[in-house]
Amino acid sequence: MDEQRRDDPDAVEHAMPRWVKGFIAAGVIVAVLVVVVLVLLGGDHGPGRHELGSGPSSVASLRA
Amino acid sequence: MSPGVRKLALTVHLMVSVGWIGAVVAYLVLAVAAADGSDVQTVRAAWIAMELTGWYAIVPLAVASLVTGVVMAVGTRWGLFRHYWVIISLVLTLVATVVLVVHMPDVSAAAATARAPDADPVALGSDLAHPGVGLIVLLVIQTLNVYKPRGMTRHGQRMHARSQPVVDTPRRTDR
Numbered sequence: 001m002d003e004q005r006r007d008d009p010d011a012v013e014h015a016m017p018r019w020v021k022g023f024i025a026a027g028v029i030v031a032v033l034v035v036v037v038l039v040l041l042g043g044d045h046g047p048g049r050h051e052l053g054s055g056p057s058s059v060a061s062l063r064a
Numbered sequence: 065m066s067p068g069v070r071k072l073a074l075t076v077h078l079m080v081s082v083g084w085i086g087a088v089v090a091y092l093v094l095a096v097a098a099a100d101g102s103d104v105q106t107v108r109a110a111w112i113a114m115e116l117t118g119w120y121a122i123v124p125l126a127v128a129s130l131v132t133g134v135v136m137a138v139g140t141r142w143g144l145f146r147h148y149w150v151i152i153s154l155v156l157t158l159v160a161t162v163v164l165v166v167h168m169p170d171v172s173a174a175a176a177t178a179r180a181p182d183a184d185p186v187a188l189g190s191d192l193a194h195p196g197v198g199l200i201v202l203l204v205i206q207t208l209n210v211y212k213p214r215g216m217t218r219h220g221q222r223m224h225a226r227s228q229p230v231v232d233t234p235r236r237t238d239r
Contacts, residue, residue: 017215020148 065139073139077132081209084125085202091117092195099190107185108178114191115175118168126161133157146220149208156205160198167194 065073091114098110133154137144145151171191178185216224 014216014221017148017213019213020152020215023148023152 070136070140073132073136077129077136080125080128080132081202081206084122084129085199085206087117087121087125088195088199088202091122092192092199095191095195098185098188099192101186104184104186107188111171111175111178111185111188115168115171118164118171123164123168126157126164130157130161143220143223145217146223147212148215148217149211149213151217153205153208156201160201160205163194164198 094110094114094117098107098114101107134144136142137150137154142150144154174188174191177183177188
């Protein structure tokens, strides 16, 4: 019966389900964490930035 | 949408969505090889392959998944804004696609460094976070799409009420 209701686009549920509230809460937490990480890294978080700070050009200059 | 067209759209949507997950897994394997750094040639090859996989497999599959997902939602009774699971899937897919497209130029820059004979590609570090988190997001979307958890938005409830036939009170007959 649950299976049938799950696949029925017209099954009505009036209140916002708990799983949606959980998803929203988790999304807010993840968004805050991402912002904190970006702030700590100065917004420069692409490949090669973690170790060197300024990307591929600095890699080449390391060898020079 | 006729049943035949709906089935075709669903087939294409499933193929590109699952293909997107597979391509990200392949990218993650290459990212692990690049992060290992024990062999310079492997690191060079991995970054070049990551760029090619990203631009020619992951980005097209992501865009196709987004477009076919919207087509499927709009073209069926599920709708785009009627059910919470559809909205959450749409938002997560949009975020994943935008982050991917914004991130790829950085991968191209790293691949260009890996191609340069005088550069040390081992110093490029790793790119494990983006494909790792991206894979988790894609698995969450896939799970939502299969389970279709209950929950209709206010908009969905209004549309549902509007589509219900009006029930007449039984008329008295003189029979």
